[in-house]
Amino acid sequence: MAKIHAYLNFNGNCEQAFTFYEKVFNKQNIGTHRFGDMPADPNFQLKEEDKQKVAHTAIMINESTMLMGSDCIEGFGQKIINGTSTYIMLDTETAQEAKNLYAALSENALIIEMPLGEQFWAELYASFQDQFGICWMIHFEGNKKMQ
Known part of the structure; x- marks a missing residue:
């Protein structure tokens, strides 16, 4: 069966967000590529201020769940529109884990x-939009298991 990972887009603050998520999940970043690392393409001129933006980064939350992200480049036709159409749901194993997260x-x-x-x-249970505009749900089912 395929694994599902979350891929998050940011408006220039991906690096800041992932520094925060590394602290939250107590995990190290597994690598970062910046737009300036990409080979030059005459069809897509990259502005100097966009070269340090994150093209791809990731952390492994656990052995089967990865959180990935990128900054959007408006010159490439990308635009961030934060909303509630998607949430990342963290289904915890303990009440304490839910409280900590x-x-x-x-x-x-x-x-x-x-x-x-x-x-x-x-x-x-909780639902909220974090400081970077990403929507989260935290869930600990505990003794409320569906019969």
Whole structure:
């Protein structure tokens, strides 16, 4: 079966976001390529200020889950539009893990839709938009398992 990984796009602050995510998940970055590392292409002129932007970066959250990201370059027709069409859901194994992830990821959150708390479907659940505009859900099912 295929694995699902999250690929996040940013408007020039991918490196800052991934430094934050490395701290949250206590994982090292596995590599970063910048737009300036790409071979020159006469069809796509790269502005000098875009050369240091991140073309691709990643961290392994666990052995089967990777979080990847890139800055968007408007000159390439890319534009960030933050919204709630996609969330990254972290399904935790313990209540403490849910509490720790919520405390770390919600630091300076733009929007807290639902603070971490008990719901009829989960012992702990939260939904929010982090300081970089990425939407997250944190879930610990605990004793609320569906029958």
